[in-house]
Amino acid sequence: MPQVQTAESVLAAHRDRLRPVDRMIPEADALPEPGEGDELLEVDGAQGLLTHTRVDADALEAVLGPLDRWELTPRVSGPDEMAALLTRWQQCMRSHPERPGADSMAAVEWPSRDVAMTRVLRAFGFVPEFVMIGRVKGTGLVPESSRVHVRRATPEDSEAVFELQMVETRFDAAVSGAVERATTEALLREEITASFKRDEPLIWVAEYEGGIVGMHRGEDPSEPQQAWLATKIVATPVAHLVCQAVKEGYRGLGIGTSLANHVHAELDAMGIGASVGYHAMFNPISTPFWHRHGWRPYWNRWMRTPAV
Structure with missing residues (x-):
């Protein structure tokens, strides 16, 4: 089994990859330490912070979609590493004690101009539901x-x-x-x-x-x-x-x-x-x-x- 790269090397590769893609996007910070309900996912060449939250149906935020939300903040060196991280994420949710049900969503934000990731995300069933424009x-x-x-x-x-x-x-x-x-x-x-x-x-x-x-x-x-x-x-x-x-x-x-x-x-x-x-x-x-x-x-x- 290949050795998982350090957080520092993954972050450096992530920054190197995205810097020429869109220079109006700030360089990514290191992932924060996982809090309660969070989990750090790691594969060779990629890391991601998985955040799991349940939104109160009576909160204004509930208008944004399903109430059971699984969100990933990734740091990856390339498309293959993203695919491996998404596979790990999917395995994690399937085996999780609070496995997602019908009223759930998985979400990840990624720079719009990194078109090489489009095929990867679509292969895992993701749809670009919203876009941040500026x-x-x-x-x-x-x-x-x-x-x-x-x-x-x-x-x-x-x-x-x-x-x-x-x-x-x-x-x-x-x-x-x-x-x-x-x-x-x-x-x-x-x-x-x-x-x-x-x-x-x-x-x-x-x-x-x-x-x-x-x-x-x-x-x-x-x-x-x-x-x-x-x-x-x-x-x-x-x-x-x-x-x-x-x-x-x-x-x-x-x-x-x-x-x-x-x-x-x-x-x-x-x-x-x-x-x-x-x-x-x-x-x-x-x-x-x-x-x-x-x-x-x-x-x-x-x-x-x-x-x-």
Whole structure:
């Protein structure tokens, strides 16, 4: 049996492999020590931290998919080593005392531009369910309609913002593994209400013919919970844009473009180095829209449901 390489040599090979693939992605850190419920998986040329969590069905996070979640953070030197690590991961889940059931998922994020891994992940039944896209400061704007008025939202717009958030949530559920649950509406309403209590929240609305028909919502880069963004893109500071939605019946009128242009210009003026966000890979609206506005893929979130 070949000797398993050291964590240091695997990390060095992992970095060497990905550095030329996408220079806008930060170099990977060493894997953290496994915590409670975690497990370190090792094969020759690869290591991965397996995290197993069960999400409360009444939590807002439950909208993102199955409640029993098995997530792998890999460090690998190449496609063959990734295949060996995925095999080890699958064996681990099959023999685990809490073996995944029907309401489960396996997930791994990997740089979008490393296309050599696509065949490997697909061979193990993974689908690129979501993609993290990003736009760097100074990217050009596209022509827009003069009939749309975009402004920062106020607390008085809270209900309109909530209704548009539900439009986006239900659309995501139709084109991805997202799930609208019994508590989703109440939790999203609570989250949006809390957002409006912050100073100058990153929320914009689009008005067309006298009514609010679109909105764009982001999260403040200074919030402590946004620290994970530093592991995704080298530009700083980074704004996490959560949602853009336009009411059905008003799409195709330039409302989304006016929203995006306004938000992009305002974030550039604020000195935001890059904006990132996730959308469902199979969303037929998001992919062409955001790419036309200068966003591009950085990370694919590969998922398999059920996990085994």
